[in-house]
Amino acid sequence: MATPTSIFCSLLLLLFLSCVTSSDQGNAYLISSRIVSRATAEKQSHFRFYFHDIVRGPNPTAITVAEAPGTNASATLFGLVVMIDDLLTTGPENNSRSVGRAQGFYASAEIEKMGLLMAMNFVFTDGKYNGSIIAILGHNELLSPVREMSIVGGRGMFRFAHGYVQARTHWMDQNTHNAIVEYNIFVNHY
Ligand SMILES: *[C@@H]1O[C@H](CO)[C@@H](O)[C@H](O)[C@H]1NC(C)=O
Ligand SMILES: *[C@@H]1O[C@H](CO)[C@@H](O)[C@H](O)[C@H]1NC(C)=O
Ligand SMILES: *[C@@H]1O[C@H](CO)[C@@H](O)[C@H](O)[C@H]1NC(C)=O
Numbered sequence: 001m002a003t004p005t006s007i008f009c010s011l012l013l014l015l016f017l018s019c020v021t022s023s024d025q026g027n028a029y030l031i032s033s034r035i036v037s038r039a040t041a042e043k044q045s046h047f048r049f050y051f052h053d054i055v056r057g058p059n060p061t062a063i064t065v066a067e068a069p070g071t072n073a074s075a076t077l078f079g080l081v082v083m084i085d086d087l088l089t090t091g092p093e094n095n096s097r098s099v100g101r102a103q104g105f106y107a108s109a110e111i112e113k114m115g116l117l118m119a120m121n122f123v124f125t126d127g128k129y130n131g132s133i134i135a136i137l138g139h140n141e142l143l144s145p146v147r148e149m150s151i152v153g154g155r156g157m158f159r160f161a162h163g164y165v166q167a168r169t170h171w172m173d174q175n176t177h178n179a180i181v182e183y184n185i186f187v188n189h190y
Contacts, residue, residue, distance in 0.1 A: 047185040056176040080108040085104045100124040116140040132156030150188040165189040
């Protein structure tokens with residue numbers, strides 16, 4: 001027999017259960033979620049840096065960390081992996097203002113043509129960008145005059161960064177393969 005009290009209790013139980021289930025749908029680990037105004041101004045910044053890739057010399061900043069047995073025999077050095085901590089400066093001279101380092105690696109990822117996989121962070125050490133990072137992941141067909149690569153994220157001033165970079169070889173020594181590369185960075189951020 002359903003008495004008014006038992007109906008009331010059942011309703012209360014339903015209410016309780018629905019509260020428990022709705023509060024348990026992922027909310028245990030979601031800290032907050034809110035609509036961010038579409039009017040939030042996203043800006044695009046353009047930076048120009050020179051990237052100093054020093055492979056040979058007393059203080060190399062690009063070192064080979066891995067290669068395949070067939071790498072030396074490959075015309076494109078397929079399989080070569082080079083770790084870098086390359087200086088970034090405002091001008092092509094290595095004593096011009098230093099703004100940060102390009103840290104990460106590049107690897108020969110193409111058998112037929114010269115093509116590198118680039119995976120690196122531009123770690124800023126100068127001025128208001130000090131400590132901020134732009135993360136780059138891309139394909140670098142070394143012999144092309146302009147190579148475009150993706151900006152896949154960032155840190156600090158570059159949170160939510162997206163965009164692209166264009167690399168142009170400014171100078172390269174045919175014997176040592178040391179190179180200075182101009183990077184134009186087009187980064188959207190808040
Ligand atoms: C490839 O060549 C480099 C430099 O000439 C040498 O140091 C390295 O041992 C060679 N690697 C292989 C796997 O033969
Ligand atoms: C800077 O460049 C000059 C001239 O090209 C060169 O002699 C010198 O070794 C370079 N310094 C470093 C730290 O690479
Ligand atoms: C950049 O930040 C680091 C760590 O906070 C600090 O030690 C360094 O002096 C700063 N450099 C410049 C050029 O502001």
